[in-house]
Amino acid sequence: MVLDTLRSLLADLREREPADVSSENTTEAGHESYYADRVEYGVNDRDLPEDDRVLRLLVERGGRVERSTIVGETGWSEERLEACLDRMEREGQVSAIDVGGRRVVCRRGFEPKGYRPHLTSD
Incomplete structure:
Protein backbone atom coordinates (compact mmCIF):
# COMPACT_ATOMS: atom_id res chain seq x y z
CA MET A 1 0.00 0.00 0.00
CA VAL A 2 1.02 3.61 -0.33
CA LEU A 3 1.87 3.97 3.36
CA ASP A 4 4.25 1.00 3.24
CA THR A 5 6.00 2.49 0.22
CA LEU A 6 6.26 5.86 1.96
CA ARG A 7 7.73 4.25 5.08
CA SER A 8 10.35 2.42 3.03
CA LEU A 9 11.25 5.62 1.15
CA LEU A 10 11.65 7.50 4.42
CA ALA A 11 13.75 4.71 5.90
CA ASP A 12 16.03 4.81 2.83
CA LEU A 13 16.37 8.58 3.13
CA ARG A 14 17.39 8.34 6.79
CA GLU A 15 20.16 5.86 5.95
CA ARG A 16 21.70 8.00 3.20
CA GLU A 17 24.01 10.92 3.60
CA PRO A 18 22.53 14.41 3.11
CA ALA A 19 24.25 14.90 -0.28
CA ASP A 20 22.54 11.78 -1.65
CA VAL A 21 19.10 12.90 -0.46
CA SER A 22 19.23 16.32 -2.10
CA SER A 23 20.36 14.92 -5.45
CA GLU A 24 17.46 12.42 -5.56
CA ASN A 25 14.80 15.03 -4.83
CA THR A 26 15.59 17.11 -7.92
CA THR A 27 15.01 16.27 -11.55
CA GLU A 28 17.29 17.08 -14.48
CA ALA A 29 15.54 20.43 -14.95
CA GLY A 30 16.23 21.28 -11.30
CA HIS A 31 12.61 20.92 -10.17
CA GLU A 32 11.74 19.08 -6.98
CA SER A 33 10.14 15.70 -7.46
CA TYR A 34 7.25 14.79 -5.22
CA TYR A 35 6.40 11.49 -3.56
CA ALA A 36 3.31 11.12 -5.76
CA ASP A 37 5.48 11.39 -8.88
CA ARG A 38 7.75 8.54 -7.74
CA VAL A 39 5.09 6.05 -6.56
CA GLU A 40 5.60 2.65 -8.14
CA TYR A 41 4.85 3.60 -11.74
CA GLY A 42 6.44 0.37 -12.94
CA VAL A 43 3.65 -1.61 -11.27
Missing part, protein backbone atom coordinates in the same frame (compact mmCIF):
# COMPACT_ATOMS: atom_id res chain seq x y z
CA ASN A 44 0.67 -2.73 -13.36
CA ASP A 45 -2.55 -0.99 -12.27
CA ARG A 46 -4.32 -4.33 -11.90
CA ASP A 47 -1.75 -5.38 -9.26
CA LEU A 48 -2.45 -2.33 -7.07
CA PRO A 49 -5.00 -2.19 -4.25
CA GLU A 50 -8.22 -0.32 -5.09
CA ASP A 51 -7.27 2.77 -3.07
CA ASP A 52 -3.92 3.06 -4.83
CA ARG A 53 -5.51 2.74 -8.27
CA VAL A 54 -7.85 5.64 -7.51
CA LEU A 55 -5.02 7.73 -6.04
CA ARG A 56 -2.84 7.05 -9.09
CA LEU A 57 -5.62 8.25 -11.41
CA LEU A 58 -6.02 11.37 -9.31
CA VAL A 59 -2.27 12.09 -9.35
CA GLU A 60 -2.05 11.55 -13.12
CA ARG A 61 -4.98 13.91 -13.75
CA GLY A 62 -4.09 16.77 -11.45
CA GLY A 63 -6.05 15.84 -8.32
CA ARG A 64 -9.63 15.77 -9.69
CA VAL A 65 -11.41 13.10 -11.75
CA GLU A 66 -15.04 12.54 -12.68
CA ARG A 67 -16.50 9.32 -11.30
CA SER A 68 -17.42 8.20 -14.82
CA THR A 69 -13.75 8.44 -15.81
CA ILE A 70 -12.74 6.20 -12.89
CA VAL A 71 -15.40 3.65 -13.85
CA GLY A 72 -14.18 3.73 -17.47
CA GLU A 73 -10.49 3.41 -16.57
CA THR A 74 -10.89 0.67 -13.97
CA GLY A 75 -13.85 -1.26 -15.38
CA TRP A 76 -15.45 -1.31 -11.93
CA SER A 77 -19.19 -1.17 -11.31
CA GLU A 78 -20.71 1.94 -9.72
CA GLU A 79 -21.33 -0.07 -6.55
CA ARG A 80 -17.70 -1.16 -6.27
CA LEU A 81 -16.48 2.39 -6.85
CA GLU A 82 -18.97 3.75 -4.31
CA ALA A 83 -17.72 1.30 -1.65
CA CYS A 84 -14.09 2.20 -2.39
CA LEU A 85 -14.77 5.95 -2.29
CA ASP A 86 -16.78 5.68 0.93
CA ARG A 87 -13.82 3.94 2.59
CA MET A 88 -11.34 6.47 1.19
CA GLU A 89 -13.48 9.40 2.37
CA ARG A 90 -13.66 7.97 5.89
CA GLU A 91 -9.86 7.64 5.86
CA GLY A 92 -9.50 11.25 4.70
CA GLN A 93 -7.83 10.44 1.36
CA VAL A 94 -10.44 11.85 -1.04
CA SER A 95 -13.60 13.92 -1.30
CA ALA A 96 -16.45 12.82 -3.58
CA ILE A 97 -18.51 15.89 -4.45
CA ASP A 98 -20.97 17.33 -6.95
CA VAL A 99 -19.56 20.10 -9.14
CA GLY A 100 -21.92 21.63 -11.67
CA GLY A 101 -24.08 18.53 -11.78
CA ARG A 102 -21.12 16.20 -12.21
CA ARG A 103 -19.85 13.70 -9.65
CA VAL A 104 -16.16 14.48 -9.07
CA VAL A 105 -13.56 12.75 -6.90
CA CYS A 106 -10.82 15.00 -5.51
CA ARG A 107 -7.66 14.28 -3.58
CA ARG A 108 -7.79 15.99 -0.20
CA GLY A 109 -6.56 19.51 -0.71
CA PHE A 110 -7.62 19.60 -4.39
CA GLU A 111 -11.29 20.41 -3.77
CA PRO A 112 -12.76 23.44 -5.58
CA LYS A 113 -12.29 26.80 -3.91
CA GLY A 114 -14.96 27.36 -1.27
CA TYR A 115 -15.71 23.65 -0.77
CA ARG A 116 -16.76 22.93 2.82
CA PRO A 117 -16.98 19.22 3.67
CA HIS A 118 -18.78 19.83 6.97
CA LEU A 119 -21.74 21.31 5.01
CA THR A 120 -22.06 18.33 2.64
CA SER A 121 -21.79 15.40 5.07
CA ASP A 122 -24.81 13.13 5.45
